[in-house]
Amino acid sequence: MKKWNxxxxxxxxxxxxxxxxxxxxxxxxxxxxxxxxxxxxxGHHWIDIKQKERGQAPMIDIAFAPTMCNHCDNxxxxxxxxxxxxxxxxxxxxxDPVKAKGRKDLVESCPYGHIWWNEELQLPQIWTFxxxxxxxxxxxxxxxxxxxxxxxxxxxxxxxxMARMARxxxxxxxxxxxxxxPRVYYRNLWRYSKCFIGGSVATxxxxxxDCVEGAAVRLLKDGTQVAATETDNYGDxxxxxxxxxxxxxxxxxxxxxxxxxxxxxxxxxxxxxEIRL
Amino acid sequence: xxxxxxxxxxxxxxxxxxxxxxxxxxxxxxxxLGIKVVHVDPYYNATAQFLPGKWFAxxxxxxxxxAMAIAYVWIKEGLYDKEYVKTHTEGFDKWAAYLTGEExxxxxxxxxxxxxxxxxxxxxxxxxxxxxxxxxYLAPGGWGNGHGxxxxxxxxxxxxxxxxxxxxxxxxxxxxxxxxxLQWGCPVDFNFYFPGYSEGGMSGDLxxxxxxxxxxxxxxxxxxxxxxxxxxxxxxxxEAIYEGKxxxxxxxxxxxxxxxxxxxxxxxxxxxxxxxxxxxxxILGTMNNTNRHVRMYQSxxxxxxxxxxxxxxxxxxxxxxxxxxxxNFERTDISEWAGLGGYGHHGQQQLNHRVIIFQAPAIxxxxxxxxxxxIFNEICKRLGLSNYFSEGINELDWVxxxxxxxxxxxxxSFKKLLKRGYYVVPAEKEKLRAxxxxxxFWEGRKKDVPEAQxxxxxxxxxxxxxxxxxxxxxxxxxxxxxxxxxxxxxxxxKYEPSWEGPHSPEFGRYPLQLLTPxxxxxxxxxxxxxxxxxxxxxxxRVKVDGWYYWVLRLxxxxxxxxxxxxxxxxxxxxxxxAVICAALPxxxxxRGVCHGYESSAVYAPMGEPGKSVxxxxxxxxxxxxxxxxxxxxxxxxAQSIVQVELWDGRIEHMSETFAAMERDATIKQSxxxxxxxxxx
Ligand code: SF4
Ligand code: SF4
Numbered sequence: 001m002k003k004w005n006x007x008x009x010x011x012x013x014x015x016x017x018x019x020x021x022x023x024x025x026x027x028x029x030x031x032x033x034x035x036x037x038x039x040x041x042x043g044h045h046w047i048d049i050k051q052k053e054r055g056q057a058p059m060i061d062i063a064f065a066p067t068m069c070n071h072c073d074n075x076x077x078x079x080x081x082x083x084x085x086x087x088x089x090x091x092x093x094x095x096d097p098v099k100a101k102g103r104k105d106l107v108e109s110c111p112y113g114h115i116w117w118n119e120e121l122q123l124p125q126i127w128t129f130x131x132x133x134x135x136x137x138x139x140x141x142x143x144x145x146x147x148x149x150x151x152x153x154x155x156x157x158x159x160x161x162m163a164r165m166a167r168x169x170x171x172x173x174x175x176x177x178x179x180x181x182p183r184v185y186y187r188n189l190w191r192y193s194k195c196f197i198g199g200s201v202a203t204x205x206x207x208x209x210d211c212v213e214g215a216a217v218r219l220l221k222d223g224t225q226v227a228a229t230e231t232d233n234y235g236d237x238x239x240x241x242x243x244x245x246x247x248x249x250x251x252x253x254x255x256x257x258x259x260x261x262x263x264x265x266x267x268x269x270x271x272x273x274e275i276r277l
Numbered sequence: 278x279x280x281x282x283x284x285x286x287x288x289x290x291x292x293x294x295x296x297x298x299x300x301x302x303x304x305x306x307x308x309x310l311g312i313k314v315v316h317v318d319p320y321y322n323a324t325a326q327f328l329p330g331k332w333f334a335x336x337x338x339x340x341x342x343x344a345m346a347i348a349y350v351w352i353k354e355g356l357y358d359k360e361y362v363k364t365h366t367e368g369f370d371k372w373a374a375y376l377t378g379e380e381x382x383x384x385x386x387x388x389x390x391x392x393x394x395x396x397x398x399x400x401x402x403x404x405x406x407x408x409x410x411x412x413x414y415l416a417p418g419g420w421g422n423g424h425g426x427x428x429x430x431x432x433x434x435x436x437x438x439x440x441x442x443x444x445x446x447x448x449x450x451x452x453x454x455x456x457x458x459l460q461w462g463c464p465v466d467f468n469f470y471f472p473g474y475s476e477g478g479m480s481g482d483l484x485x486x487x488x489x490x491x492x493x494x495x496x497x498x499x500x501x502x503x504x505x506x507x508x509x510x511x512x513x514x515x516e517a518i519y520e521g522k523x524x525x526x527x528x529x530x531x532x533x534x535x536x537x538x539x540x541x542x543x544x545x546x547x548x549x550x551x552x553x554x555x556x557x558x559x560i561l562g563t564m565n566n567t568n569r570h571v572r573m574y575q576s577x578x579x580x581x582x583x584x585x586x587x588x589x590x591x592x593x594x595x596x597x598x599x600x601x602x603x604x605n606f607e608r609t610d611i612s613e614w615a616g617l618g619g620y621g622h623h624g625q626q627q628l629n630h631r632v633i634i635f636q637a638p639a640i641x642x643x644x645x646x647x648x649x650x651x652i653f654n655e656i657c658k659r660l661g662l663s664n665y666f667s668e669g670i671n672e673l674d675w676v677x678x679x680x681x682x683x684x685x686x687x688x689x690s691f692k693k694l695l696k697r698g699y700y701v702v703p704a705e706k707e708k709l710r711a712x713x714x715x716x717x718f719w720e721g722r723k724k725d726v727p728e729a730q731x732x733x734x735x736x737x738x739x740x741x742x743x744x745x746x747x748x749x750x751x752x753x754x755x756x757x758x759x760x761x762x763x764x765x766x767x768x769x770x771k772y773e774p775s776w777e778g779p780h781s782p783e784f785g786r787y788p789l790q791l792l793t794p795x796x797x798x799x800x801x802x803x804x805x806x807x808x809x810x811x812x813x814x815x816x817x818r819v820k821v822d823g824w825y826y827w828v829l830r831l832x833x834x835x836x837x838x839x840x841x842x843x844x845x846x847x848x849x850x851x852x853x854x855a856v857i858c859a860a861l862p863x864x865x866x867x868r869g870v871c872h873g874y875e876s877s878a879v880y881a882p883m884g885e886p887g888k889s890v891x892x893x894x895x896x897x898x899x900x901x902x903x904x905x906x907x908x909x910x911x912x913x914x915a916q917s918i919v920q921v922e923l924w925d926g927r928i929e930h931m932s933e934t935f936a937a938m939e940r941d942a943t944i945k946q947s948x949x950x951x952x953x954x955x956x957x
Contacts, residue, residue: 012303014287014327016296017798017814024810042813042820057832057864058334062326148296149303149327202399211403234331234403274397 002156003091004071004129004183006141007171011188012151013064015049019143019152020066023047023127026142032132037097037121044116046127047143052192054269059198059236063191066143066152067174069093069114069126070182080109090156091183092129100124111178129154190241197249197264198238199272201231203256211235212277215255221248231255244268253277278313279305280408281330281416282440283340283426284458287323288797289419291460293615294627298460301629302328305459315404317343320792320830320872321865324458333404334867335394337790337916338775340427341435344443345772346390346398347405349376351446356409358448365718366445367746368754372769385772393774395867412453415444421458422714424621425795429915431775434905438770445751450719457714463626464710467727469702470495471633471683473618479675487619490729496682501666507547508540510910511560512902515569517542518550519576519938526910530619532735533745533757536909552581556649558591559802561880562895565914566902568854568932571595571887585652588807590878602649603642610636611676622729631702633685635676635694648672718744765906777901777918787851787918789835789871793896794915796874805878806893818894819844819859827879827894829858831871831921836862841923848890848924849873851917854898855890855930857883860921871921875900875914883928887935890928898932 023046027039039046050065071093072078078085078093084100087093095115100106106124107115115124130141141154157165162185165171171185172193186192197219201212217237219227226249231237242249244267251262251272258277264270291298305312305328314330316322319337335343351357352373362369378384387398387405417440418426427436440456441449448454470491472478477486481500483493485508509517510527517523523542529535543549561567573579574595584596587604613633617624625631642648647655650672657666670678680691689700705711717725723741731745743749747756758768765773774780778790798817799805805817806825812818818825821844829849831841841847847860849871858873866872879893891898899919905911 012306014299014323015816016287016299017816018296020814021810024813028810041808041810045813053864055864057321057867058332060321060332060864061329062321062865148299200400202397209397209399211399213403233407234400236331 001089002158003089003162004134004154004156005091005162006068006071006129006184007153007155007165007187008066008184009149009151009153009187010063010065010191012149013049013066014149014151015051015064016148017049018146018148020045020047020049022142022146026130026133032128033097035094035097035132036125036128037118037123039116039125040118040120044118044125046114046116046125048114050192054195055198056271056273059200059238059271061191063188065174065186065189065192067112067114068184069110069129070112070174070180070184071129072180072182074179074181076109076111076180077106077115081106088131090134092131092134093126094128094131095124095126097123097125111175111180112182193244194241195244195266195269196238196240196242197251197266197270197272198236199251199262199275201235201237201253201255201275201277203258203277209276212255215253215277218252220250220252221246223250242266278315278407278411279414279416279458280315280317280404281324281328281421281458282317282344283428283436284416284418284421285318285320285322285324285426285794286419286421286458286460287327289425289795290800291421291627292419292424292621293617293624293800294460295614297615297628298458299327301459301463319790319866319870320794323797331400331404333396333400334870335396336779336867337792337870338427338430338432338778339390339394341432341439341770342385342390342393342772343396343401344436344439345376345385346387346401347408348372348439348443348446349385350387350402350405351409352376354406354409356406357446358451358454361448361451361719362446365448366751366753367748367756368752368769369446372442372753375769375771393772408447412451413447414453414455414457415440415447416456416458419795420461420621420627422456422461427915429794429912431777431901431905431913431916432773433913433915434766434909434911435770435772441751442753442770445753448719449751450713450715450717452713452716455713455715460627462714463629464705465626465628465631466702466705467623467626467711468705468709469631469684471613471616471631471685471702472679473613473616473620473624475618475620478679490619492618492682496678499665499668501662505547507542507544509542509550510540511564512912513542515573515934518573518579521549521578525904526908528910530730532731537761549578551579552583553579554583554585555592555596556584557586557802558584558588558593558880559876559878561592562802562805562877562893562897563875564902565897565900565912566853566934567895567897568887568934569902571882572934572938575886585649587646588878590806591802591880594880600652601644601646602652603646605636606639607642607646608636608638608648608650609672609676611679612636619729623727630704633683633700633702635698637695637698650675761908763906763908765908775916776903777913777916781918783852784918787920789831789869789919789921791849791896791899791917791919792870792872792915793875793900793917794872796876799874799876799878801876802878805876807878816861819861821846821859824892826857826859826892827873827877827896828861829871829873829896829921830861830863830866832866832868833862833864835868835871835921836860839922841921846924847921848930849896849899849919849921850890850930851899851919852933853900853917854932856894856896856898857890857892857924858894858896871919887932887938888929890924890930 047068144154172189173182201215212235213233215231219239249264253260314328316325317333374380376385387401391398418424472492475487476492477488480502481498482502513523582596583598584593585600586593657663733740746752812825841860845860877894881893882889900914900917905913
């Protein structure tokens with residue numbers, strides 16, 4: 001049985017918000033009986049773009065991670081919801097817009113914060129994977145259709161196939177520790193979840209400071225090398241995909257017959273700025 | 278390599294092009310192509326976010342100095358196309374003498390520019406070396422070949438000129454050396470005619486629209502525009518009204534010389550303006566130093582104001598009479614997306630497909646609103662001009678007339694267009710596609726790209742031979758400016774710091790440079806406010822205590838030094854006005870720079886207009902209205918100096934415009950009290 005999944009490429013999301021706007025267009029003021037009651041005009045983010053700014057000016061980058069109900073297979077909202085929450089055969093989770101009335105308790109059950117409380121209707125609500133459209137023959141979601149970069153793609157495949165893709169293409173899910181078996185997968189999630197140590201190597205000769213290209217840079221943790229790279233033509237180097245809050249590192253730079261060691265403590269991404277050899 | 282310089286098409290949609298260029302820029306991310314991108318912009322903009330590369334962050338208005346230092350390195354290290362400079366350009370030696378310091382004793386070195394721009398000399402040297410040894414596309418402005426960007430601040434003319442100088446040194450038109458950022462230049466069919474938005478439509482105005490280029494010949498019509506010819510650019514309207522006089526220059530793109538044509542108000546023999554019929558409410562959000570416009574609306578000299586508007590927003594509240602207009606979803610029309618007509622010929626080449634739409638009304642006009650055509654026609658009826666205005670036909674007839682004037686009848690019947698609702702113009706056949714820009718110039722051929730301009734009279738030599746300049750070449754030493762004898766625009770481009778910026782005497786009081794570029798999620802005032810979905814986007818507006826505030830970005834350390842945290846309400850102000858925004862501390866700006874989009878649709882003074890803070894987000898209340906130079910129309914409002922502080926909740930803030938007004942009133946009163954008449 002083929003089931004729906006979402007694959008999101010964090011490296012391609014531009015924060016254009018077309019997916020969020022198309023979700024509002026689809027649900028605000030529109031009742032889809034059996035699927036969802038209208039989304040309030042303001043205050044709900046059924047699709048929500050999270051962002052992460054890394055580093056310090058001018059060595060920075062920014063990643064956007066669209067989030068939504070993950071349509072988990074092992075969903076706490078399902079076990080708590082009773083007959084108010086259903087899992088469809090195609091993997092989609094639906095909070096019944098009639099039976100779930102008054103079930104504010106469900107909001108807390110989602111580890112992703114993606115059940116939205118509709119005060120006016122007294123209803124817990126989620127993004128329904130546009131199930132009402134898929135049931136009418138749509139082959140993709142509105143967000144997928146609107147996405148200009150292909151960063152958001154809905155695909156319908158067998159679970160085995162999805163598992164194989166996730167493995168082969170190093171796809172990840174949000175909060176794997178919650179063990180909810182999400183159906184929303186991320187490519188290049190490290191751009192959002194990991195951090196870097198970087199810097200710019202320069203040297204002075206005859207009173208002129210210049211960038212050092214090709215300096216060897218090593219990253220050490222507890223005296224052991226964990227990564228090595230070279231500076232580019234701007235003297236820049238960057239060690240990426242490090243864990244946030246992973247503590248003390250040593251950066252060792254050698255070039256022009258000189259050596260320099262810099263100690264760094266990693267909480268969030270860190271630009272060491274200019275380093276003079 | 279692509280050098281993106283004050284170019285942010287991911288924010289500005291190129292211009293009018295939505296996300297159409299994005300998919301093409303995405304090609305640059307293919308590592309197999311090996312095309313590097315670097316970004317020069319005081320703000321780490323959305324395009325830099327999408328296309329990672331080295332970021333250079335010059336202080337706002339200073340980047341012409343950085344560009345000059347790049348040229349300096351090229352000269353010193355021989356990293357430019359000397360042959361091209363010899364054969365395709367004029368006056369290089371004179372500019373080179375300025376750069377090397379022969380002319381004024383100051384060499385424009387990377388170290389020299391560092392003091393101005395804050396960009397390390399070493400980085401500029403490394404960029405110059407990389408650029409000088411690669412084939413490079415330079416991408417200035419939203420389209421990648423102009424339009425917006427640093428053009429719109431005080432040193433914009435210098436910036437535009439120096440960008441061309443850099444391109445000239447590297448051989449503009451040579452394979453791999455050109456201007457662009459993959460926004461402009463899609464091979465759509467340029468021969469298929471459909472009029473664009475600046476082509477005048479139905480007013481018969483041959484003088485002030487682009488109608489004479491193509492539409493009038495295909496669709497003759499009666500002239501219904503105001504015929505007296507007196508014109509005041511919006512930016513000078515306040516002075517014209519409350520001081521009774523204004524002068525300056527208008528933007529006219531017909532030839533180089535048109536820019537020197539002065540306008541005067543009142544124009545000789547013309548009546549002073551007593552009434553304003555305004556369409557829409559965008560001025561306060563989109564013009565500069567707009568407390569002047571607030572004052573204008575309250576001026577006794579302006580006796581009557583009508584505002585015909587879809588939304589009761591912006592300045593609509595200042596009108597004596599509001600005529601509610603319906604939206605384009607509630608009336609009949611026909612249009613082509615990104616079809617600009619004369620303002621940007623062939624603007625559709627930003628799109629992947631040309632799409633022409635028949636706009637059937639989706640619903641009937643809501644409330645008391647009516648279509649614009651209906652409103653104008655009713656007024657004309659009362660003036661006995663209905664037949665003259667409407668030419669006896671209705672809205673759908675006009676749509677049909679425009680259809681008939683276009684090339685559509687060759688490919689689709691009117692009935693079918695109405696039924697289907699749209700027509701996608703097929704792409705040009707491969708062998709008929711327009712050639713690369715400026716390749717003809719590099720190869721020394723006649724111009725062969727489909728551009729209407731320059732018109733034949735603008736060629737010095739032969740039609741289509743050479744550029745529009747007097748020499749037909751790229752001019753480092755500009756002949757047209759030698760004629761103009763303008764101290765602010767010398768024949769060679771020189772660096773002159775901004776008259777509003779770190780060199781200003783007021784910089785002590787207003788130590789932050791504010792950038793006010795076009796907005797990412799709304800277009801001008803369209804889409805903003807009015808409880809729209811855009812209010813839900815945290816990068817657009819943020820809800821604090823029940824009100825949706827405009828977002829102000831500022832460097833994280835600058836914010837910390839002021840005790841400002843994310844979503845704190847801050848007061849951003851200078852002598853011109855004060856606006857309350859929601860703060861967003863960020864590393865996307867260097868220290869000393871803040872950033873908020875211009876063009877808020879909401880104007881919400883918390884007390885008396887002109888004397889209180891605005892919490893609508895009209896940052897253009899703070900921007901300068903002075904032109905870049907005295908001798909030409911040249912907006913300079915994209916950068917201003919300001920102070921930002923945590924808002925203490927006080928709502929009074931006296932703008933200099935209103936302070937001056939009260940001073941004048943006091944003087945007049947005391948003269949009256951003493952029974953004196955003011956001296957002429
Ligand atoms: S993301 Fe939350 S709401 Fe959606 S299925 Fe998982 S637990 Fe339930
Ligand atoms: S539409 Fe695509 S690129 Fe835009 S915000 Fe959504 S996922 Fe990102």
